[in-house]
Amino acid sequence: MKLSITRAELLQVQIPLLHSFTISGGTVRDKKCLLVKLTDSNGVVGYGEAPLFEEPIYLTETLTGAHKVLEAFMLPLILKETIEYDEKSALDGIDAAMKKVDSFRGFEFAKAAIAQALCHLVAENMQVSLQTLFGGTAKTIPVGESLGINSLEAVVEEANLRVSEGYKRIKLKIKPGHDLEVVKAVRKAHPTIPLMVDANSAYTLDDIDLLKALDPFDLLMMEQPLSYDDIIDHATLQKAIRTPVCLDESILCLRHVRQAVETGACNIINIKPSRVAGPVRAKQIHDWCLARKVPVWCGGMLESGIGRAFNIALASLPGFTLPADMSPSAMYFPYDLVKDPYVVQDGLITVPTTPGLGYVIDEEMIRKSTTSRTVLPHD
């Protein structure tokens, strides 16, 4: 089967956050993201989301930069594409189309939005669910909560609430000055909950003693303690501490995964699909890790219900054995871009099996939330 892309829309969307979200590098106050909307020659529409921030506080890619690159370089190439796919290997057809934008360096989030829109289009055309397209099997996804940096009291109170609601693990954002005490307090309140920390690159090897002091708290893992572009120093750290290291920011492609595993830089991989140029590449990383028994889990970037739909389908693959960062939109936003967004019940999300995205796009909400719109090809 074949589909060709006839039209592309690039939308910048803004949704208020109910509470600001602070990581070691800075604070996110509003959710702004890019939506890529592709239309094919059958008139079918596919959406993708690049869940970026305006400031480069997580990685170097920014909302404005991705917007420019999508509009000027990537979408014009995709508009010339015909995707050839057969039912058995539909993802190979999408991967082949993505190879066209691979010649551009970086901009994984921009590429991921395109890859998502192509997956959505193929799923709609084949009338299969994203889960079926990706080959996922789990009926439910276990969810952990990610707690931003806040006062000690606020973090403990939030942890209490989420543990009582049934969330399967608690992740504490840490940075120098907000680490040992907060871990101690939450561990004391919840002696057995799977607990982890995420430093978003706030430490260096000079902090080994401090990071080693977290050993007694029986943490599930320590996510991205050192620089966002480092692998080697993480290997040094992992040799010095008992807590398993997990890499997030350092992993942008399968090659990085291979190097991290081969050097012993980490024992666990956070597969954040948008960070690795989309769901198809994320599945390749999953397959590689599953074959080598490297545990993986699905990270998030405060996506709307559109971006989360792809992550949920992907997280139903068998190698995703640890709880996902997949809190529901109701925890972050006053409204979502899909109708009837998923809920988390007893710490679980039910994976949708309906054809296409699995959720109904709320076109009206998207229209109301759009702050800029570009249509390609230009007339």
Ligand code: OSB
């Ligand atoms: O490092 O995982 C991260 C949010 C913004 C930037 C970076 C990260 C996060 C999260 C959010 O932890 C997780 C989620 O989307 O639920």
Ligand code: MG
């Ligand atoms: Mg992280």
